[in-house]
Amino acid sequence: MNDSSWGAPQGAGYRSTPEMGAPPAGPAYDVHAAQQTRPMPIVPDVPDAGRDADDRDDRNGDAARVSGPLFRDEKPQEPMSTPLPPPPQKKRAGRDxxxxxxxxxxxxxxxxxxxxxxxxxxxxxxxxxxxxxxxxxxxxxxxxxxxxxxxxxxxxxxxxxxxxxxxxxxxxxxxxxxxxxxxxxxxxxxxxxxxxxxxxxxxxxxxxxxxxxxxxxxxxxxADDGAWRVLTFLLLTVVSDTGAYAVGWRFGTHKLAPRISPGKTREGLFGAVGFAMVAGALCMEFLIDGGTWWQGLLIGLAVAASATLGDLGESMIKRDLGIKDMGTLLPGHGGIMDRLDSLLPSAPVVWLLLVLFVGSG
Known part of the structure; x- marks a missing residue:
């Protein structure tokens, strides 16, 4: 190792001393040249800036590719860990x-x-x-x-x-x-x-x-046309429930009574009213003796209201009891009471309006 590498003083006044040792003899050795010669600095091998990535890879060989990154502080790139959003799921009904x-x-x-x-x-x-x-x-x-x-x-x-x-x-x-x-x-x-x-x-x-x-x-x-009156009552209630379910499932966004029944929406209520009024007009016009279409509109509106209130009423009972259904006798429906919830309160409504519009028969 040259002494200049340790920071020794250099210049014209430099002389060898006995303590430092005599220079080796021989004609090839020039003392003055030795005094003026400085060691070349050790430069680490770095990639040539002017070469492209392919040239550098060829120079380093397969070993560089196998051993990992070229520099010690260089970290390999990790694959993106951000999860992809789940595909949109199709709306499904809550029952079979x-x-x-x-x-x-x-x-x-x-x-x-x-x-x-x-x-x-x-x-x-x-x-x-x-x-x-x-x-x-x-x-x-x-x-x-x-x-x-x-x-x-x-x-x-x-x-x-x-x-x-x-x-x-x-x-x-x-x-x-x-x-x-x-x-x-x-x-x-x-x-x-x-x-x-x-x-x-x-x-x-x-x-x-x-x-x-x-x-x-x-x-x-x-009544004389009692069978048709009962059929009208059943059709209006079923159509009201079906309209509420279909419209609410497809378009429902605004909750009707979230603390009582979170699944019911205002859009579903409008569907129940529209479906029941149309069905009421048809039933009164073609099924009930002496009935007219405008009476059917009123009966349909009343049934949509009573059926919805009846459904909410039983939902209150079931929430108080901490249950989802009243029974399991009817697959896909629950129990008998889960089907009677909208029928029971609608029965006196339809009976009274029919008596007012066309008599007791």
Missing amino acids: LRAAIGVGVGLGALVVGSLFIVKAVFVGVVVLAVVVGLWELTSRLKERKGINAPLVPLAVGGAAMVVAGYVRESEGAWVAMALTALAVLVWRMTEPPEGYLKDVTAGVFAVFYVPFLATFVAMMLT
Whole structure:
């Protein structure tokens, strides 16, 4: 190693000393030249700036490509880790549509067939729906809230109310309702008094909510064109629900009552009103004796409102109970009460408007 590399002083006054050692002998050695000669600096190999990337790769060879980056502080590029956005998903219904359609068609065939063949058979279908609905309601109340509404007097009294409405119309329905409520009060006395008030209150509520409202369907049937009145009532309610579902599923963006039923939208309500009014005009014009299209528009509007309120009302009950459906008897629909929710409150509305527009028949 040359001493100049350590920063030794240089210049004309430089002399070798004994301590530093004598220069080697020989004619080829020039002391003055040795004093003036400086070592060449060690320059690291760097890539030529004037060469392109391909020339540099060729010079470095395969080893550079295998060993990694050329410089120590150079980091290899990592692939982009930003996830791609998921593909847009198609809107899907919350239930099994095939099962729902199949069950709906089967129930419709049963109801319409019994309605136009033998009226008494249709009354039996209504009684069966009422008893099953009461069973579902009282079972959910007991499971979720510990409320023991007595089922036996409710079922017997509910069936009697529907039959009394068909045989004696409104007078028979009111008397049967009063007797059923009294039977609930007495039946519950056979058990301990704890919870008596809440049990009988729930029982009386069930009497009004299910069998009493269903009695108006039986009273519609007593008219001369009773079968067509009941068919109009059923069609308007079903069309209202279908219009709300179809329009709300396709165009719904504004929630109607998010704290009660998050799936319902204002657009769906407009769909229910439009579909029901058109169906009402057609039914009153072609199915009901003495009816006119403008009366059908009013009935359709009223049914859309009552069906929506009925649906929201049962949604409130189910939210309070912490359940999604009242039962599981009907695949794609839930329970019987999940189908009666819009029918029950619409029955007295249609019965009253038909009586006002065309009489009791």
